[in-house]
Amino acid sequence: xxxxxxxxxxxKHYIIxxxxxxxxxxxxxAKKVSFQVMENESLGLIGESGSGKSTIANLIxxxxxxxxxxxxxxxxxxxxxxEEEMRxxxxxxxxxxxxxNDVLDPQMTVDELLKEPLKIHRIVKDSEMDQEVARLLEQxxxxxxxxxxxxxxxxxxxxxxxxxxxAIATRAKLIVCDEPVSALDVSVQGQILNLLIRLKEExxxxxxxxxxxxxxxxxxxxxxxxxxxxEIVEMGDTEDVLNNPRHEYTKKLIEAIL
Amino acid sequence: MEEKLLDVRNMKVSFYDEKGSIxxxxxxxxxxxxxEIVGILGESGSGKTVSSSSxxxxxxxxLGRVDAGEAIxxxxxxxxxxxxxxxxxxxxxxxxxxxxxxxxxxxxxxxxKQLGEVLRxxxxxxxxxxxxxxxxxxxxxxxxxxxxxxxxxxxxxxxxxxxxxxCILCxxxxxxxxxxxxxxxxxxxxxxxxxxxxxxxxxxxxxxxxTHDFGVARYICDRLMVMYGGLVLEEGTIDEILxxxxxxxxxxxxRCAQSLAKDDETMYTIEGxxxxxxxxRDECPFYGRCSLREDACREGIPEKIEIDGRRVRCIRYEKx
Numbered sequence: 001x002x003x004x005x006x007x008x009x010x011x012k013h014y015i016i017x018x019x020x021x022x023x024x025x026x027x028x029x030a031k032k033v034s035f036q037v038m039e040n041e042s043l044g045l046i047g048e049s050g051s052g053k054s055t056i057a058n059l060i061x062x063x064x065x066x067x068x069x070x071x072x073x074x075x076x077x078x079x080x081x082x083e084e085e086m087r088x089x090x091x092x093x094x095x096x097x098x099x100x101n102d103v104l105d106p107q108m109t110v111d112e113l114l115k116e117p118l119k120i121h122r123i124v125k126d127s128e129m130d131q132e133v134a135r136l137l138e139q140x141x142x143x144x145x146x147x148x149x150x151x152x153x154x155x156x157x158x159x160x161x162x163x164x165x166x167a168i169a170t171r172a173k174l175i176v177c178d179e180p181v182s183a184l185d186v187s188v189q190g191q192i193l194n195l196l197i198r199l200k201e202e203x204x205x206x207x208x209x210x211x212x213x214x215x216x217x218x219x220x221x222x223x224x225x226x227x228x229x230x231e232i233v234e235m236g237d238t239e240d241v242l243n244n245p246r247h248e249y250t251k252k253l254i255e256a257i258l
Numbered sequence: 259m260e261e262k263l264l265d266v267r268n269m270k271v272s273f274y275d276e277k278g279s280i281x282x283x284x285x286x287x288x289x290x291x292x293x294e295i296v297g298i299l300g301e302s303g304s305g306k307t308v309s310s311s312s313x314x315x316x317x318x319x320x321l322g323r324v325d326a327g328e329a330i331x332x333x334x335x336x337x338x339x340x341x342x343x344x345x346x347x348x349x350x351x352x353x354x355x356x357x358x359x360x361x362x363x364x365x366x367x368x369x370x371k372q373l374g375e376v377l378r379x380x381x382x383x384x385x386x387x388x389x390x391x392x393x394x395x396x397x398x399x400x401x402x403x404x405x406x407x408x409x410x411x412x413x414x415x416x417x418x419x420x421x422x423x424x425c426i427l428c429x430x431x432x433x434x435x436x437x438x439x440x441x442x443x444x445x446x447x448x449x450x451x452x453x454x455x456x457x458x459x460x461x462x463x464x465x466x467x468x469t470h471d472f473g474v475a476r477y478i479c480d481r482l483m484v485m486y487g488g489l490v491l492e493e494g495t496i497d498e499i500l501x502x503x504x505x506x507x508x509x510x511x512x513r514c515a516q517s518l519a520k521d522d523e524t525m526y527t528i529e530g531x532x533x534x535x536x537x538x539r540d541e542c543p544f545y546g547r548c549s550l551r552e553d554a555c556r557e558g559i560p561e562k563i564e565i566d567g568r569r570v571r572c573i574r575y576e577k578x
Contacts, residue, residue: 048444049443187511190527256446258471
């Protein structure tokens with residue numbers, strides 16, 4: 001099995017300039033974070049708000065530039081690639097955001113929403129576009145009749161399926177899932193988790209899974225990294241970490257499960 | 259029998275839209291004894307927030323209206339009171355903890371000033387001593403410092419406590435808390451729920467908790483109302499609901515939650531999704547997703563049936 005993503009001492013700090021007389025403050029959002037994600041593996045990032053989970057997601061998607069450290073995708077150092085050079089890796093690594101009303105353009109039909117990534121990354125020929133959209137719909141469990149609808153005409157669960165379809169449209173190898181089910185109804189969450197697991201096997205995907213819900217993480221992830229104040233304080237196999245937590249902070253998170 | 263603190267019957271609420279209006283709450287009943295903690299459990303669009311905020315007419319007059327029902331609170335029908343009378347009740351006898359507490363606090367005013375305003379609004383002396391005591395009650399240490407701070411200088415959990423402090427300042431009879439723990443970190447959840455339980459026990463305050471989370475409901479509630487499609491589908495004690503649910507929807511929802519808790523290989527799911535108000539029909543709202551459905555389920559909204567002190571809206575329990 002090959003390594004899909006590797007980070008080495010990845011750090012990010014933000015400098016906050018105060019007013020004229022205020023002191024400059026340095027916020028360490030990520031401190032020397034090292035981990036790797038193997039092919040077809042899912043790594044869960046857990047921790048409370050402000051612990052640095054989303055910073056890590058933004059760094060590996062290269063939405064922000066790291067202050068220090070390295071990011072390797074498929075063995076290639078992409079840390080300081082220019083935007084044009086980075087573009088060829090963009091299709092390999094996609095993100096599924098938490099579903100809110102503004103993730104999908106409300107004016108675009110499902111058909112247009114699915115064609116967009118296909119066009120940008122030139123995944124299929126124009127003549128095969130329609131067939132490809134139909135295939136994607138089926139793959140994420142949407143009926144052909146939803147194709148001409150707008151996001152506002154669909155339920156939260158259906159829209160989340162479209163977000164997932166857009167992510168897999170580019171034949172991505174690694175998908176960052178940022179709280180993919182936390183905004184969904186309890187009766188719908190399971191449908192989406194089942195879909196993500198099925199796709200992982202069918203398409204040989206790797207996930208970097210961010211969630212505050214340990215029950216979801218336990219279900220989805222092979223490994224867990226526990227983050228606190230920008231650092232990974234504990235990392236290991238999911239069952240191992242959850243059954244025998246070593247760090248006090250991990251114990252605290254587990255005790256908090258209702 | 260001792261009189262209920264609050265008794266809401268058959269409340270219906272509509273919102274205005276381009277075409278006129280649409281009913282989002284089609285049948286809401288709740289009653290509370292003093293010191294009791296009752297949960298309203300429901301998914302998005304089930305009507306849980308609208309029904310509980312309509313009790314004290316928090317829905318903006320230009321956006322919606324209460325169509326029917328009554329809400330008897332200490333002998334008075336809240337739905338018939340003037341805005342002036344309601345103002346003297348809101349915040350004093352009935353308080354409301356909003357979901358996003360940081361947004362509910364004014365960013366421009368120091369904590370002490372905001373809390374003082376609540377007291378003055380209700381004709382009580384703006385006593386720093388009383389405010390500091392209340393901050394201590396909600397578990398905030400160094401209240402003296404916090405008194406002079408702004409909300410943005412405090413964490414989400416601290417702001418949530420301040421919101422609760424603001425709500426109990428006037429020693430209300432009833433606290434309505436809308437998802438009080440959903441915007442804060444998991445490790446603080448229990449602390450905030452413990453706090454609500456403590457205050458409720460100490461001062462015989464009744465609490466309505468709005469939640470979508472069985473874990474929260476199990477942890478704190480005495481009784482639970484399950485809402486779906488703008489209706490209360492089932493009501494009972496927390497043990498009754500969790501251990502022997504009557505309504506097919508409640509049963510299925512509990513199976514979904516348990517499936518995740520047990521970490522089943524494949525998650526148990528209910529196909530489809532909850533109806534939006536535009537999809538409400540004159541039938542059981544769970545009809546389309548129910549595995550036990552029959553034609554009779556479509557003959558109007560099922561009546562509420564009382565069984566051993568519990569209530570359920572499902573034709574399976576009708577005498578045949």
